[in-house]
Amino acid sequence: MQLFSTFEHTVFIEMAIATIEKKGIKRENIFVVPLDNRKEQHKVFDSLHRSDGTSLIDIGAALATAFAVIGASIGFELAWGPIYWGLIGAFVGFMLGFAIRVFTEVIIKKKRRLLKGFHSELILIVDCEDSQAEMIENILFGHYALGVAKVK
Template identity: 55%
Template sequence: MQIISTFEHSSYLELAITALEKEGVKKDSILAVPLINRVEERRLFDTLHRADGISLFDKGAAIATAFSVIGASVGFILEWGPIYWGLIGAATGFILGFIIDYIIFKVVHKRNRVVKGKKSEVVLVLECQKELAEKVEKVLWEYLALGVAKIE
């Protein structure tokens, strides 16, 4: 039976491995693999095949709509007419909304990404007999595993 778990890289991982060896899991049956966490920034623009759920288009489109209506209304009084002023309002609104979204994404969300919860840094793979599985799982949870899975 294989048991897979994830840990933060800390002294609890070392203590868990020692406790597992005391429970009867052989040293050759333990594999600890450190993960390399993402360090590159997320991409700003999505592609057709990859999207991360962040859109810089939404606020721009909404503000562009509002500004184009205002521009077209005021354009009846102004020299160039409602069509040109509606287009100018739409372009201005879209650029303003895009800049607002960009600032929110770069400043506010950057802080949130840094502070977010615990990260899996090490994957621990164990090979043991079925009789030891419950004890091994209990030891892993006791030493603060982030997640545990069993494969029979």
């Protein structure tokens, strides 16, 4: 049976390997593979096939509504009238909200995306007997494995 587990690159992987070796698994049956993590930047704009669930127009829609009401109210006293000033206010509000949202996604959340979450950096493969699988799985989870899978 083979056990596959993923780890962050920490001292716990070394401790897990040492513990597994103490339990009778030979070094030849333990294999560690480093992963190459994604280095390209995340895309801000969604495509037809990929969406990150973040809306860029939510603040724009709210500000467009608010600016349209204000523009229409003020437009009663201006030369072009309330309809034109309401449309101008809606356009300005939408563009302002869209610009705010793009700024927060590109500048502010980029820093959070780099710091947030766990990233698998190593895969540990252990070849063992079926009777040892449960013990090794407990050892791996005890040493902070991100995930473990068994394959017969």
